[in-house]
Amino acid sequence: MKQRIEDLDWKNLGFVYRDLPYRYEAKYKDGQWQEGKLVEASTLTLSEGAEILHYGQEIFEGLKAYRRKDGKINLFRPEQNAHRFTLSAERLAMPPFPEEQFVAAVKQVVLANQEFVPPYDSGATLYLRPFMVGTSNVLGVQAANEYTFRIFAVPVGAYIKGLNPAAYIVSDYDRAAYAGTGQAKTAGNYASSLLPSVEAHQKGYADCLYLDPREHKYIDEFGGANFFGITPEGQFVTPKSPSILISITKKSLLELAKKQGLNPVERQITLAEAFGMKEAGAMGTAAVISPVGSITYQGQKHVIYSEKETGPITTKLYQELVDIQYGNEEGPEGWVQEVSE
Numbered sequence: 001m002k003q004r005i006e007d008l009d010w011k012n013l014g015f016v017y018r019d020l021p022y023r024y025e026a027k028y029k030d031g032q033w034q035e036g037k038l039v040e041a042s043t044l045t046l047s048e049g050a051e052i053l054h055y056g057q058e059i060f061e062g063l064k065a066y067r068r069k070d071g072k073i074n075l076f077r078p079e080q081n082a083h084r085f086t087l088s089a090e091r092l093a094m095p096p097f098p099e100e101q102f103v104a105a106v107k108q109v110v111l112a113n114q115e116f117v118p119p120y121d122s123g124a125t126l127y128l129r130p131f132m133v134g135t136s137n138v139l140g141v142q143a144a145n146e147y148t149f150r151i152f153a154v155p156v157g158a159y160i161k162g163l164n165p166a167a168y169i170v171s172d173y174d175r176a177a178y179a180g181t182g183q184a185k186t187a188g189n190y191a192s193s194l195l196p197s198v199e200a201h202q203k204g205y206a207d208c209l210y211l212d213p214r215e216h217k218y219i220d221e222f223g224g225a226n227f228f229g230i231t232p233e234g235q236f237v238t239p240k241s242p243s244i245l246i247s248i249t250k251k252s253l254l255e256l257a258k259k260q261g262l263n264p265v266e267r268q269i270t271l272a273e274a275f276g277m278k279e280a281g282a283m284g285t286a287a288v289i290s291p292v293g294s295i296t297y298q299g300q301k302h303v304i305y306s307e308k309e310t311g312p313i314t315t316k317l318y319q320e321l322v323d324i325q326y327g328n329e330e331g332p333e334g335w336v337q338e339v340s341e
């Protein structure tokens, strides 16, 4: 059933699927992308032999549209999502979707559903979910030769309300293999993280923290967010690893950290070193930054900064990025794009 705007409570949206009026769809056939367009139907029709149902050719993205104070709508670095989508497509042997068209389609979907972009003061946003699946029939293991690309939109609340420190547990499982698909935003990585995250939730943790899959010594990332720490010397550090997804929030915070004199660096971070961080956080579009209150490993809890309060450096980085996203403050050139007709 279509979401009715009058049924929405902007302050309590949560992070759940809703069927909005319009989405964008383009199909790939005979070696090329067909012209895409806005469609109303939220359903996809697939053959039982469709590649995605058996061998998992799926990639996706996640980005947000922000309602500014003056009522206009911002996108934050959408060309970065378009480019990462290309990299994910290449890793999954899928045809890249033209990056300019990706950004144009995102804007089309925002405009078509613009009454669903939440008001500025609600703290909520319109989340965009571009994705692509292999649709042609396969039985032997092979890449599809037909694909569907879609972008749907959903109004979402602040993922984790405000800056509340969360408890994490180091997982015994791996999220992605060393030279696997960790750098691609693909369903398979999430499929393998479901059981670890269910188990973590059952034990009362917000999510898992994964170690590097080769030595289980260095921090990789959380289930759906990158890790950062502030060293005792006050340096912003974030893991360098071939099995993590390069977060656009991370890339952006690296730049802001540089401006704030935090001398940021991407390098390997051992678990032992992470326990001694002054502050730490999880970085991703959904929550921007979710502060790490504690990390539990082999039954022992290591508190980072505080389980109740967020550290000053984390708070400042968070506030600066959010202000740029909403257009309250000017960010680096090109970070924010206004969506207009």
Ligand SMILES: *Cc1c(COP(=O)(O)O)cnc(C)c1O
Residues within 6 Å of the ligand: 062, 185, 221, 222, 223, 224, 225, 226, 245, 246, 247, 248, 249, 250, 283, 284, 285, 286
């Ligand atoms: C999407 C995602 C992130 C966060 O990336 P952003 O571009 O900042 O949203 C981090 N890790 C994984 C595994 C992800 O899928």
